[in-house]
Amino acid sequence: MFGRASGALACGPEAWLELLATMRITVLGKSPSWQDAGGACSGYLLTDDHASLLLDCGNGVFAKLRQRLDYVELDAVLISHLHADHFLDVIPFAYALTYAPRQQPVPVAGHPGTDSPARPRLIAPRGARECFRTVVGAWGNEDLVENAFALEEYDAAATVEVGTIRARFREVPHFTTTFAIDFTSTTGGGRFTYSADCRPGEDLVEIARGTDLLFVEATLPRPERTGIRGHLTPAEAGEHARRAGASRVVLTHISDELDPEWAREEGSAAFGSPVEIAHEGAVYEVQ
Numbered sequence: 001m002f003g004r005a006s007g008a009l010a011c012g013p014e015a016w017l018e019l020l021a022t023m024r025i026t027v028l029g030k031s032p033s034w035q036d037a038g039g040a041c042s043g044y045l046l047t048d049d050h051a052s053l054l055l056d057c058g059n060g061v062f063a064k065l066r067q068r069l070d071y072v073e074l075d076a077v078l079i080s081h082l083h084a085d086h087f088l089d090v091i092p093f094a095y096a097l098t099y100a101p102r103q104q105p106v107p108v109a110g111h112p113g114t115d116s117p118a119r120p121r122l123i124a125p126r127g128a129r130e131c132f133r134t135v136v137g138a139w140g141n142e143d144l145v146e147n148a149f150a151l152e153e154y155d156a157a158a159t160v161e162v163g164t165i166r167a168r169f170r171e172v173p174h175f176t177t178t179f180a181i182d183f184t185s186t187t188g189g190g191r192f193t194y195s196a197d198c199r200p201g202e203d204l205v206e207i208a209r210g211t212d213l214l215f216v217e218a219t220l221p222r223p224e225r226t227g228i229r230g231h232l233t234p235a236e237a238g239e240h241a242r243r244a245g246a247s248r249v250v251l252t253h254i255s256d257e258l259d260p261e262w263a264r265e266e267g268s269a270a271f272g273s274p275v276e277i278a279h280e281g282a283v284y285e286v287q
Contacts, residue, residue, distance in 0.1 A: 051163025238270030
């Protein structure tokens with residue numbers, strides 16, 4: 001399913017082990033709560049040579065996923081928190097799993113029918129079932145999401161494994177229950193940490209401590225004027241990454257209306273080394 005796996009057969013044992021340890025993160029969407037022009041909200045495709053996981057599924061992400069992977073082959077969707085810009089495209093994804101011709105139990109439009117339609121795992125914070133039922137129930141069919149996916153709810157104490165990709169969680173301060181997530185591959189290799197959305201605090205620093213690659217939100221040009229915090233500025237993002245001792249830093253959840261050079265300079269100055277700005281289609285690797 002993933003391109004590098006096929007070439008690995010010709011490699012020696014050391015190269016094969018190196019491939020096993022590689023985890024790739026593809027940016028499908030990096031916008032904040034409103035989409036970039038032609039873009040998508042939060043969505044990141046994690047793959048190694050054995051598993052595929054969609055991290056968050058915000059507005060516009062399902063279409064971006066389809067450009068990269070056949071959606072019936074995805075192993076799981078993992079949601080960091082129940083804000084629309086992080087889960088809303090679970091709904092068109094659920095419609096596809098429910099109504100696509102190849103998902104039907106009888107022959108339809110050239111498809112032979114199947115007794116085992118794809119039903120990926122959907123792993124989301126506690127309260128997800130009620131949230132999805134409320135959203136979809138506004139126009140009926142309230143059980144759409146839970147019928148299309150194998151829905152699981154998690155809390156901070158959980159450790160989730162999707163094939164060879166392992167996730168652990170730490171709650172971070174935001175406007176609703178939100179989890180930063182730390183990923184490793186059970187085949188070995190490095191770490192990838194995702195901040196989700198958060199205001200300044202120690203929890204993100206702790207879960208990201210010593211990580212190889214940190215995606216950290218940098219939504220704001222300045223702190224919220226109301227004093228009620230829910231997000232980070234690029235400088236705050238860089239400062240949290242510095243305190244965590246992250247090796248590589250990517251600023252994300254950032255609008256195309258915010259000057260990327262300014263954001264990069266702010267983040268880099270606070271981090272003490274250059275940081276990167278997420279852009280759709282970028283692929284990062286940790287080993």
